Structure formats: C-alpha cells, structure tokens
Amino acid sequence: MPYELILQNIGKHIYLEPQEEARFVSLLTSRKLKKKQFLLRENEVCRHSAFVTQGCLRSYNLDENGFEHILQFAPPDWWIADMYSLISQQPGSLYIDALEDSEVLLLSKKDQEQLYHDCPKFERFFRIITENSLVANRRRVLDNLSLSAQQRYAMFCQHYPSLINHLPQKQIAAYIGVTPEFLSKLRKEFRHS
Amino acid sequence: MPYELILQNIGKHIYLEPQEEARFVSLLTSRKLKKKQFLLRENEVCRHSAFVTQGCLRSYNLDENGFEHILQFAPPDWWIADMYSLISQQPGSLYIDALEDSEVLLLSKKDQEQLYHDCPKFERFFRIITENSLVANRRRVLDNLSLSAQQRYAMFCQHYPSLINHLPQKQIAAYIGVTPEFLSKLRKEFRHS
C-alpha cells in the first residue's frame, strides 16, 4: 500500500510519532476506482474523506438542464469529499467520480472525529488544510465575479499547469464556467497572441 | 464591552470554563468604525481576525476597471478577515470596510496561534467555523456556475433575508455578480410574478 504519499501530505503541516503514523494508517481503507466509476452520487450521504494516491477524481453537480459544473479536481496528493454532506450527514448534491483509473484512501467521519479527540494534532492538520481550501475557494468566487472567461482560463493554466495537458478540455470548461465550444474559441485567440 | 455575543458564538461549538472565557476575552481589543471607514486595504497585511458586534462590514476586491466585487457581508455575530493574507502574512487583495457605523472585536494572529497552542479547544472552534465557511463558499462557487442571475438573487433572499431590507441594492448586486441596473430589472420581474 502506498502510504508514503499520505504521510508526507500530513507531514507538511504536523509532525507525527511513528506510533501515531501507525494508528492513522490503520484507520485507512484503500479503494480502486475504474474510469467513470462513482465514489459518491447526488442525494447520498458522504461518509468518508478521500485522499487520492493515483489517477484523478472530480466533484461536480448537475444543473436543471443536466449540465455538469465542476467544483474540484483531485489528482494524487489531494483530498476530496462533499464537505456539506460529510459535516451534516445529510444527503448532498455532489457527484464524485474518477476521470481515469484511480486509487483512494478512505478515512471515515467517525474515525476522523475519534482521531481529533485522541490526538489534537490531527485537528490542527485538518484545520490547516481546510483553511487552505477556503482561501482557494474564496479566490475562485472573486475570480468568477471579476474576471473574463479568457482571464479565468489563463489563471487556471497558471495555477494548475499539470492538469492542462492531462484533462479533456471539456472538463476544464466545466470548471471555469464556459461551454466547451467557447473555450475552444478562447484557446484559438490565445495561440494567435 | 459586549462580550456576551462572542462568547455565545464560541459556545455554539465548544464549552469554555470561566477562566478560559476570561483568558480569551483578555486577548480581544475593541474597535469602532464609522461608515465607510476601512479595517483593511489592498496590499496591506491582515493581522487580525475581526468579530462583528454591531453594524455591518464587507470584504471586496476591485477589478481592472475599478468595479467592486463583494466576497462577504459581516453583520453582527460574524467573523471577517482576509484569510489569504492572515494565513500567509503576505499583502492581500481585499478591502474590508464598514457599510454603517460598526464595532468589531479584534483577535491578533499571534494571540490566535498562542490560543491554539495553550488550549486545543480553540483549534477545534476555528476548525469548525472554517469548515462551515468552506461549505458556504463551495456552494457559492457552484451557484455562480450553475444558476442564472434571477436564481442567484432568489437564493440570496432565501439565505440572507435579514440583509435584503438592510443593504443598498447595489451592494447585493456586487455580491451576486450583476450590475445594479440589471438587478433592478430582475426585481421588477420578481414583483410581477
């Protein structure tokens, strides 16, 4: 099992004793997902945080016309969940699926809370990554309000260079909030400038 | 000093012993703001979390044409800060000012971190409110991607009924991402339906 990645991920923010690492790892369950397979569907209750070790997942919702709008991409080393549903244990509105064959490590909500209780360091860790995610999401709200589609695409390229050549363009369009046709047009203008 | 409100706010998520309450309160400084007065400007480093006890603040940025885009309204019982700048201690892009005569309680970053260290309960408290804020911001990202202006206005009315009759329309327009003129039009359609 590739636990190095997740321990490194945690190690960026807190120091764990070997026995704390062992305890933590013992709570994880590994799951493989085939491309297009769902980890979570709309109206289900989200019971785990997922850490991606291989492949790439995404979370998205469907609007009233059936169009997908992507909230998050999760390549290796990223966490993903329907936070609303995970916190409230109410049915959520998000789908989470795999964009390619992938592997995740799952930590149940119950174990996560037990961990907070037994070892406050973990509460610190999740406080910090939640703060970082909040900063990124606030930035995105403001970008959606104050930038043109062209500028949002440029920001995406700058911020996630590794995803640009990795994902189908239509997925990027569904993230920045334009149609695939319009993104294609934007990219043409980009090339000629 | 009206510390009841902030202690109640904390009491929603963690229980504090009387001496913990006293310690916490001793770290706060009160500040009054006149309408239009700034708590923070673009390119400044944010050094405090602010809790609103009276009035109403907002955080916003300016786009390249000088238009304001509002990230957050903060009526009494809300926390507000430039989280990016507060975490990184780098110059931020947000303005925070008062929409009316207001009063805030300030907690410095240094004291906040000391508090995390001395009393992990506070880390739990801020973890929880950060999670809640993240959920709200993710919801807003998806709303901006998947709803029409009409629907976003309806959501705002539903979610913040008390602010609707309290704030100038142009502020609400700058929050949902339309011009004041267009919001005026939307409201007319609203009335006739």
Add this chain to the structure above:
DNA sequence: TAGTTTTCTTAATCTACATTATTGTTTTCG
C-alpha cells in the same frame, strides 16, 4: 484494425446581461 464513442473545432445565430444615459428618489450631513 475497424467501428463506435468521445472530444475538438469552426461558424452562424441567439440571448442574458453589460453599458450608457436620463430622470427621479432617498439619504447624508453641514
């Protein structure tokens, strides 16, 4: 390796919302 499906491009047309301008109303404050 062919056939199916998915993705990308291009172009014509359409629409939600922006811009500009004008007038009226409300709020602020000296």
Add this chain to the structure above:
DNA sequence: CGAAAACAATAATGTAGATTAAGAAAACTA
C-alpha cells in the same frame, strides 16, 4: 432645514458568451 451626494428605475443599445449544427480528429473497445 436645504444642498449635495448616493441610490434606484427605466430604456435603448452593445457584447461576451450560449446555443445549435456539422464535420474532423482522437480515443477507446471489441
């Protein structure tokens, strides 16, 4: 209180980006 400033309503015109349609390229899958 009265003048100035901020806010709101309405309407004409403009535009970023959506929709629709169709064909080409790439990527799966049997």
